[in-house]
Amino acid sequence: MTAIKHALQRDIFTPNDERLLSIVNVCKAGKKKKNCFLCATVTTERPVQVNVVKVKKSDKGDFYKRQTAWALRDLAVVDAKDANKENPEFDLHFEKVYKWVASSTAEKNAFISCIWKLNQRYLRKKIEFVNVSSQLLEELPKVTEESVPSGENQSVAGGDEESLDEYQELNAREEQDIEIMMDGCEYAVSNAEAFAEKLSRELQVLDGANIQSIMASEKQVNILMQLLDEALKEVDEIEHKLSSYEEMLQSVKEQMDHISQSNDLIQLSNTNNMKLLEEIEFLVNYLDLSKGHIKALTDGDLSSSKGIEACTNAAEALLQCMNIALRPGHDKLHAVQQQQQQFKDLREQFARRLANHLNNVFVQQFTQTLTLYYRRASYHSVSGHDQSSTLAQHSVELTLPKHLPFHRDLLRYAKLMEWLKNTDCEKYEGLNKNYVDYISRLYEREIKEFFEVAKIKMTGTSKEGKKFGLHGSSGKLTGSTSSLNKLSVQGSGNRRSQSSSLLDMGNMSASDLDVADRTKFDKIFEQVLSELEPLCLAEQDFISKFFKLQQSPALPGSVVADSDDVDGAHLSRPHNLLGDKHSISSEKEEAGIIRSMMIKVFRCIEPELNNLISLGDKIDSFNSLYMLVKMSHHVWTAENVDPASFLSTTLGNVLVTVKRNFDKCIWNQVKQMEEVKISKKSKVGILPFVSGFEEFAELAESIFRIAERRGDLDKAYTKLIRAVYNNVEKVANESQKTPRDVVMMENFHHIFSTLSRLKIACLETERREAKHKYTEHLQSYVIYSLGQPLEKLNHFFEGIEARVAQGIREEEVSYQLAFNKQELRKVIKEYPGKEVKKGLDNLYKKVDKHLCEEENLLQVMWHSMQDEFIRQYKHFEGLIARCYPGSGIIMEFTIQDILEYFSSIAQSH
Numbered sequence: 001m002t003a004i005k006h007a008l009q010r011d012i013f014t015p016n017d018e019r020l021l022s023i024v025n026v027c028k029a030g031k032k033k034k035n036c037f038l039c040a041t042v043t044t045e046r047p048v049q050v051n052v053v054k055v056k057k058s059d060k061g062d063f064y065k066r067q068t069a070w071a072l073r074d075l076a077v078v079d080a081k082d083a084n085k086e087n088p089e090f091d092l093h094f095e096k097v098y099k100w101v102a103s104s105t106a107e108k109n110a111f112i113s114c115i116w117k118l119n120q121r122y123l124r125k126k127i128e129f130v131n132v133s134s135q136l137l138e139e140l141p142k143v144t145e146e147s148v149p150s151g152e153n154q155s156v157a158g159g160d161e162e163s164l165d166e167y168q169e170l171n172a173r174e175e176q177d178i179e180i181m182m183d184g185c186e187y188a189v190s191n192a193e194a195f196a197e198k199l200s201r202e203l204q205v206l207d208g209a210n211i212q213s214i215m216a217s218e219k220q221v222n223i224l225m226q227l228l229d230e231a232l233k234e235v236d237e238i239e240h241k242l243s244s245y246e247e248m249l250q251s252v253k254e255q256m257d258h259i260s261q262s263n264d265l266i267q268l269s270n271t272n273n274m275k276l277l278e279e280i281e282f283l284v285n286y287l288d289l290s291k292g293h294i295k296a297l298t299d300g301d302l303s304s305s306k307g308i309e310a311c312t313n314a315a316e317a318l319l320q321c322m323n324i325a326l327r328p329g330h331d332k333l334h335a336v337q338q339q340q341q342q343f344k345d346l347r348e349q350f351a352r353r354l355a356n357h358l359n360n361v362f363v364q365q366f367t368q369t370l371t372l373y374y375r376r377a378s379y380h381s382v383s384g385h386d387q388s389s390t391l392a393q394h395s396v397e398l399t400l401p402k403h404l405p406f407h408r409d410l411l412r413y414a415k416l417m418e419w420l421k422n423t424d425c426e427k428y429e430g431l432n433k434n435y436v437d438y439i440s441r442l443y444e445r446e447i448k449e450f451f452e453v454a455k456i457k458m459t460g461t462s463k464e465g466k467k468f469g470l471h472g473s474s475g476k477l478t479g480s481t482s483s484l485n486k487l488s489v490q491g492s493g494n495r496r497s498q499s500s501s502l503l504d505m506g507n508m509s510a511s512d513l514d515v516a517d518r519t520k521f522d523k524i525f526e527q528v529l530s531e532l533e534p535l536c537l538a539e540q541d542f543i544s545k546f547f548k549l550q551q552s553p554a555l556p557g558s559v560v561a562d563s564d565d566v567d568g569a570h571l572s573r574p575h576n577l578l579g580d581k582h583s584i585s586s587e588k589e590e591a592g593i594i595r596s597m598m599i600k601v602f603r604c605i606e607p608e609l610n611n612l613i614s615l616g617d618k619i620d621s622f623n624s625l626y627m628l629v630k631m632s633h634h635v636w637t638a639e640n641v642d643p644a645s646f647l648s649t650t651l652g653n654v655l656v657t658v659k660r661n662f663d664k665c666i667w668n669q670v671k672q673m674e675e676v677k678i679s680k681k682s683k684v685g686i687l688p689f690v691s692g693f694e695e696f697a698e699l700a701e702s703i704f705r706i707a708e709r710r711g712d713l714d715k716a717y718t719k720l721i722r723a724v725y726n727n728v729e730k731v732a733n734e735s736q737k738t739p740r741d742v743v744m745m746e747n748f749h750h751i752f753s754t755l756s757r758l759k760i761a762c763l764e765t766e767r768r769e770a771k772h773k774y775t776e777h778l779q780s781y782v783i784y785s786l787g788q789p790l791e792k793l794n795h796f797f798e799g800i801e802a803r804v805a806q807g808i809r810e811e812e813v814s815y816q817l818a819f820n821k822q823e824l825r826k827v828i829k830e831y832p833g834k835e836v837k838k839g840l841d842n843l844y845k846k847v848d849k850h851l852c853e854e855e856n857l858l859q860v861m862w863h864s865m866q867d868e869f870i871r872q873y874k875h876f877e878g879l880i881a882r883c884y885p886g887s888g889i890i891m892e893f894t895i896q897d898i899l900e901y902f903s904s905i906a907q908s909h
Helices: 002-016 105-123 134-138 161-166 172-184 192-216 218-286 291-299 305-322 334-383 387-393 404-423 425-459 462-466 502-507 515-546 587-601 605-619 623-641 646-674 688-703 711-734 740-758 761-786 791-805 810-815 821-829 833-850 858-883 895-908
Strands: 018-028 036-043 050-057 064-071 077-079 089-093 097-102 128-130 148-150 154-156
Touching (some): 002 018, 002 050, 036 105, 050 105, 097 105, 291 334, 305 334, 425 605, 515 587, 515 623, 515 646, 587 646, 623 646, 646 688, 810 858, 833 895
Antiparallel strands (some): 018 036, 036 050, 077 089, 148 154
16 A cells, blocks of 8 residues: 555656645445545645545556546535444545445545544534544544655655644745755765764854853843832822722712713603603594584584585594594593593484484475375366376376486485494484385385386277276276286277287288287387386485495496595594494495395386286287397396396396296197197198297297397297197098198198298207108108009009019019900000090099198199109009010000190199
8 A cells, every 4th residue: 555655646646746645445335346546635835725536547557547636625524334333435425425435444544534634724624524433533643654755855744643743844044044054064965974963063052152141131130120110119109090080080970870860851751741742732633623513513504515515524524533543541531531422422413413304305305206296196187087098198208207316416415324324323224214115105106107107008098908907097007917817818999808829820810910019019018128227227326326335246337435535544444333233344235235225115116017017918928929038138138237136136037927928828829739620621721820830930030039038939939849740740630621641741841831931940850850741741642642543554553563572473474364465455445545634634623622722732742743643654664564575565645645634734724
């Protein structure tokens, strides 16, 4: 190891001005053992740099090369793996962890000890030594290596600490003195002993001179000691004077302390005065209500706009004073208690005065409206006019009275209502109840009168209206649902007072359907809904603004309570003096309050709408189609505005009633189709409910053209078309005058034409089914009818086909006695051209009797028969050619003759 160390110093480190202090032979852990050396080195130049160098033997020869170097300052952790047992493994943590295995534990310990001492001496950094014996770090390493000469008189010491401490580099002056001394002794190099002896003699001379110099300086030392004694005396005198000065300053200090205490008391008094002034200013600024505000609260005019504004400002100022957040202790001051009591008295007095005034406003508005109503009723009574006719005459435009002026007057008190809501919930709720009570009676009278006019307009004159339960003398619609159910199904005059059906529609002309009446009903119903909708929305918006209740969600254009109506730097959350159980805080609760008020205000709307719907349904059951479309549209509009509003909920409930009436109407149509009876003496033709379905579909498509609720109609279509199909087949099976195929063909052709023309998407499958049934029964009727004009010829060839089917060859059929050539000629002679034409003419007349004129299918049927007759003719010719080859037997008429027969018969009729 010594030889390797000398070689490394000479070849690698000396050229780089480094000294090798410790070396360890290692290999990487867990890999193939490729040995290398880890060397601890220091530079010879200052500042000293300490490195750990990895040296590896070259692959090409026996020399060593420097592979990697790490600065010792980058070393973070030295891990010896085990402090108690001998273990050659150790880790060095630089930028990453390097794992090594030393050739021996002794080399590992010596290397780690050297690292520890270099760290202590040069780096002043405590590298963390893990799993290292404390004894190893405390012991000094033994000098086990010899000096290795290198270069010009350079030597390498071992790794011990003493060699590191004794070595000091010569400075320039020392080098110069040594050179001068050696120049004076030229023999120093050749005779070292003589040179050392000379140096010894000179050293003895210098020691003697030093001793003499010390003995000569004894007198001077005595003088120095005397001077020191005198200095001590002076110091004692100075200390005495300082003590007297200190006593004097102590009295001054006591006086200054007394002054300081006085100043502290003065400053504390000033601070207390400032705080007292601040508290007084706070109370004066925030607990003081001006005389003008007090006067407005006690005697302010609540009728004029100027007086309302003054009262509003005063009420807000009072609320601000009452809601001020008092500081601790303020509530114990007698003046504050008196002021707060005064505020409470003012609040109660003003709240009582405000509530009385608004109650008077409600009563006055109700009384004025009622007076006008009774004056008008009294005038018409004195004039001898019937009330219902008068209503009709004076209500050319079906409109509801607008309450905008009344709302506008009351909205001037909106901020005062908000103040009342925050300060006195009992009076606020009392006003709420009184308003609902008065306005609901007013609306009830107006809405009932409005619906009475609408019913009169629907039924026409008052005389006709009596048939539907309207009694003009009372001025009100007294016919309830029970009275409407007593309607006679036999109408009189020019109006229909019975429920419409598909059978009626099929039997009536366009004038009888009274399309004008339905259109009139549709317009009146739409006008009723159009009047109710803005009325409800306006009232709901007013309730929200006047009573300061938040709608959820807010109506477009509505104004909710401003958040900055009550503002102030020291305002706390409004306090409800009557307890939290009367508090109206959350938006959800306030929206519920609005709905509750609206239900009470307009409690008559839903019953009146249901009565109107019942009346319309009794006038004409198909009015339910109009009502379903209109009501669905208005429900959709109301839900877009506010899904949870009173209007949306009410119209939704009424829509359920309309839907039930519509379903009942469809059920009645199906029932009437099932109960239909046909005459046994006349041909069937197009069934009434088939024509009725066509007109119903046309009417429904015109009504539902732009409807939002199409699903109900599609379901009704499906029910009706299935009933039509089933009952067409039922009638066809029961028909005695008209063949079944004709009934099926004509009616399904009519249905197919109707569905193709109207293009109803949900009935596309039924349209294809109708076409299939029409084609199927047309072909069946043609085949059945054509078997009669050439009956014997048909039977003869059917016999031939039967023999062939039994296995007889076609060319052998002529040898059968019943089907020989003579028999064939005999049958053919029975059907000359003249007889065939006569038979076809009779067939044409019979078909004409079977078919109805409305569907106009005679020519279609005749053309189909012509095609089928020609097909049979060609089939007979083919059988003759195959079964009687070479016989020369042919029919007595040709295809050209057949075409001429059919054409001439069609033209003659």
